[in-house]
Amino acid sequence: MNALLAGHAMRAPHASFGSGFAWAFRRDIALAWRHPGETMLVVAFFVLVASLFPLGIGAESQILARIGPGVIWVCALLSAFLSLPGLFAGDYADGSLEQMTLSPHPMSGWASGKIAAHWVSSGLPLTMLSPLIGLQYGLTLDTLGVLAAALAIGTPVLSLLGAACTALALGARGGGMLLALLALPLFVPVLVFGAGAAEAQATGLSPSPHLSILGAGLILAVLALPSAVCAAIRIALD
């Protein structure tokens, strides 16, 4: 991890938001690629939990089609949440995070790069897998498309919100439970509109209002949350 760090950060010829973003993104993707187990765990958890519901509730196809979008959203939300501690905690524990703040790149650049890499290695696989789970729940093709679209817009918001929460909780007592208490309430609006989009499509209404609000939320999150994440990291390293 530190070898990757030393290789690029310190030799950056011109430090800018873009170069910091690209460096951190490439580094975290490379790390995720070399330890594919973590991403696989997120995906396996998603599939496992989603397949527990039909076993617990009963396999009546009508009920499953009715609850499918909501269940898949909750499962995706929980899987994205479970992968959050890996975002900053490892780098915080071995001191890499402190080294990165000393690098010439602006903090918002590499922090955004890390969040983007987190989404690519957790939110994106979940989004791509969701139609498959949706088929198991007997959702129609239109609903599957809307569900995947809603997840594609919504999971980056989850990554951004979760990054802020996990940065706030760095070094705190209570670890995972504390992170759940911080992050899950903030995830609620995303869940409501994300599941609402697929639900609207399933009941014959237009999903576009829900998707528009999700998109507006994504824009707001992209603009506002990286600076909140930076502030949280500064507080953690103080």
Add this chain to the structure above:
Amino acid sequence: MNWGYFASPATFYRLAGWMAPWWFVIAVVLGIAGLYVGFVVAPTDAQQGEVYRVIFIHVPAAWMSMFIYFVMACYGGVSLTFNTRMAAMMARALAPTGAMFTFVALWTGSFWGRPTWGTYWVWDARITSELVLLFLYIGFIALANAFEDPRRGDRASALLALIGLVNLPIIYFSVHWWNTLHQGSTVKLTGTSMHVAMLWGMLLMAFSFWAYAIGAALVRARAIILERERRTQWVRELAAT
């Protein structure tokens, strides 16, 4: 007037100790007046009968739950911007009172919902977002106390309060945005659709709760100051007398 003077914990401790009882007196006087107006003066509701009178606790508590969060986030913002210790202590001191009012709003709401809607709980937009507000308060308190260094907890929880601020407009406008079971607001700046005595009862109770919240926050802030400053000279002198 130099406001920075009161940002010093030692001066604020004395000021709060002097002010807190008066706020409690105001809270009791307004509370008695509000309950009198609510239970005696205000007429029986044409549709709901006597059960509507829970409004005199429910609505002021719901107002305060949102307002206290807003004030708490403002104190958090001040403490992050100017790095003042007292603002962070006030944010901490407000959180339990805000959580209490949120809980009261939910609790009285479910007692009101049972006879009028026929159910204790619905997953209605406003009720759900009020529940989220309760979790935001609990998360704030948990994060503030999760660190060895109290200053670290101050700053992390202040930032969390600011991030959670996006929930407030969602709660406030939820009854306009979603047409669900919870009724829309009847009190507006441009005139209300309710009896004057009912409005006065609600306003008196809201101001009573407000005064109580200030008093409770001041008392709690005093306790936090003593705990933080326990190694300073003035607290030792205070303890010695």
